[in-house]
Amino acid sequence: MTHSRSEDAELSASEPRHAGAPTDNPADTKGHRGSAARDDGGAGDVAASSSLLDKRDHEDQAPESFTELVGQTHKAAVLDPTAEPVLTVSNLKMYFPVKSGGLVRRKVGDVQAVDGVSFEVPEGGSLGLVGESGCGKSTTGRLITRLYEPTGGSMMFQGKDLATLSQKEMLPLRREVQMIFQDPYSSLNPRHTVGTIVGTPLLVHNMVPKKQVLSRVQELLEVVGLNPEHYNRYPNEFSGGQRQRIGIARALALQPKVMVADEPVSALDVSIQAQVINLLQDIQHEFNVAFLFIAHDLAVVRHFCPEVAVMYLGKIVEIGDRESIYGRAHHPYTQALLSAVPDIKQAATGGRRERIRLEGDVPSPINPPSGCRFRTRCPIAQEICAKHEPPLLQIGKRHKVACHFPGELGKNPSEPLTARLLGVDNAGSPDPGASPSKDLVTKPGYDDTWFDLDKRSFGRA
Ligand SMILES: Nc1ncnc2c1ncn2[C@@H]1O[C@H](COP(=O)(O)OP(=O)(O)OP(=O)(O)O)[C@@H](O)[C@H]1O
Ligand code: SF4
Numbered sequence: 001m002t003h004s005r006s007e008d009a010e011l012s013a014s015e016p017r018h019a020g021a022p023t024d025n026p027a028d029t030k031g032h033r034g035s036a037a038r039d040d041g042g043a044g045d046v047a048a049s050s051s052l053l054d055k056r057d058h059e060d061q062a063p064e065s066f067t068e069l070v071g072q073t074h075k076a077a078v079l080d081p082t083a084e085p086v087l088t089v090s091n092l093k094m095y096f097p098v099k100s101g102g103l104v105r106r107k108v109g110d111v112q113a114v115d116g117v118s119f120e121v122p123e124g125g126s127l128g129l130v131g132e133s134g135c136g137k138s139t140t141g142r143l144i145t146r147l148y149e150p151t152g153g154s155m156m157f158q159g160k161d162l163a164t165l166s167q168k169e170m171l172p173l174r175r176e177v178q179m180i181f182q183d184p185y186s187s188l189n190p191r192h193t194v195g196t197i198v199g200t201p202l203l204v205h206n207m208v209p210k211k212q213v214l215s216r217v218q219e220l221l222e223v224v225g226l227n228p229e230h231y232n233r234y235p236n237e238f239s240g241g242q243r244q245r246i247g248i249a250r251a252l253a254l255q256p257k258v259m260v261a262d263e264p265v266s267a268l269d270v271s272i273q274a275q276v277i278n279l280l281q282d283i284q285h286e287f288n289v290a291f292l293f294i295a296h297d298l299a300v301v302r303h304f305c306p307e308v309a310v311m312y313l314g315k316i317v318e319i320g321d322r323e324s325i326y327g328r329a330h331h332p333y334t335q336a337l338l339s340a341v342p343d344i345k346q347a348a349t350g351g352r353r354e355r356i357r358l359e360g361d362v363p364s365p366i367n368p369p370s371g372c373r374f375r376t377r378c379p380i381a382q383e384i385c386a387k388h389e390p391p392l393l394q395i396g397k398r399h400k401v402a403c404h405f406p407g408e409l410g411k412n413p414s415e416p417l418t419a420r421l422l423g424v425d426n427a428g429s430p431d432p433g434a435s436p437s438k439d440l441v442t443k444p445g446y447d448d449t450w451f452d453l454d455k456r457s458f459g460r461a
């Protein structure tokens with residue numbers, strides 16, 4: 001049995017194993033599931049390490065990218081255009097109050113962390129949520145699981161609005177919407193055994209009779225590729241990838257319809273990322289769970305999510321299916337994000353190799369720029385951008401963009417396509433002769449008709 005180099009690094013970085021800790025003995029892996037549920041290195045099922053890990057033992061081989069690794073066993077998730085939405089989010093807002101210092105703490109402003117986002121998560125499917133740090137991704141996820149009370153908007157799930165239910169009314173629905181956290185080290189209580197961690201939700205929600213909790217926990221451990229006999233071990237006896245599997249088993253225990261996965265693999269080594277993503281894909285197929293999948297990494301999102309929403313400073317600036325976002329991005333911010341991803345930038349930027357570097361920092365969400373929030377960093381901003389917020393306009397069958405000058409890289413129109421719709425002239429000043437369009441209300445999902453960028457009018461394709 002050999003360890004790959006990263007396994008060794010991971011083992012040496014973790015706390016020392018104590019007697020009885022998982023070993024490399026293949027007997028430890030008995031009863032485990034197949035390839036996708038295989039691990040990760042570290043304690044336990046190292047003996048079962050897949051060919052992915054074995055490959056890295058060869059020092060002269062260049063490290064493989066996530067896309068190469070994940071593609072060895074699983075294909076990218078496919079969109080089911082007939083799937084009904086399991087979760088419909090409309091105009092969701094979260095403003096965190098900012099208070100003054102001193103004895104009498106008065107409210108002096110708001111952090112507009114999420115400001116009117118709308119989207120659908122299809123049943124059994126995945127919507128990716130991407131964007132720079134601080135753009136409001138986690139806040140959106142936390143709102144859906146009702147860890148925060150929304151400032152406004154609605155979140156329809158099974159005919160009920162999660163945004164307005166009381167905590168008591170939420171209780172039966174809590175188990176239906178579960179969260180997987182980014183950090184497998186801090187999201188598990190180090191003083192509880194894996195059995196307690198995975199079993200507690202089963203008890204709290206009366207999912208199984210008390211006598212059957214242990215066997216259900218063991219089933220769940222097996223589902224996520226861990227040794228069912230390890231239920232009495234503590235989180236520090238597992239590697240990072242294995243701890244994330246424990247977090248997944250905990251979320252899965254309640255048989256949720258929706259999982260909010262907030263950066264579920266970003267703390268993991270790339271080969272382990274691929275294994276955990278494969279596991280999530282298997283779980284999705286087996287249990288028909290829908291995912292709101294939050295991540296920085298556009299390559300990971302491209303694989304797992306057939307649809308993607310791009311956020312900037314609390315707003316969705318572009319949303320669409322994989323082909324629209326990765327192949328025909330129309331928002332300058334999406335194009336800049338994609339240009340930074342080595343193995344997808346060429347396709348996304350029409351063969352351009354150089355990275356698009358955005359000037360300046362992300363502005364404060366306490367006092368965001370007027371009009372388009374991206375205008376202070378946008379390379380093609382014009383006068384109208386400071387005066388009017390661009391509507392999130394549907395420009396294709398499954399493609400929406402919020403920009404006055406939408407276009408593929410280098411093909412932006414010279415005049416704002418939105419001016420007439422907003423009832424203003426090209427500089428954004430009121431145009432007495434124009435009447436604003438009624439079709440600009442941002443709603444979740446897609447219509448059968450949309451704004452044709454060539455004809456510059458609404459119509460059916
Ligand atoms: N509890 C809070 N109180 C006040 N402001 C908050 C709170 N939580 C988040 N924020 C602010 O809201 C904004 C959005 O934060 P959020 O954590 O949702 O971003 P994110 O997109 O998840 O970023 P990252 O990629 O770094 O995880 C940030 O400006 C953040 O500082
Ligand atoms: S609306 Fe203006 S500032 Fe905003 S992304 Fe489009 S061109 Fe840039």
Ligand SMILES: [Mg+2]
Nearest residue numbers: 137138139262
């Ligand atoms: Mg976050």
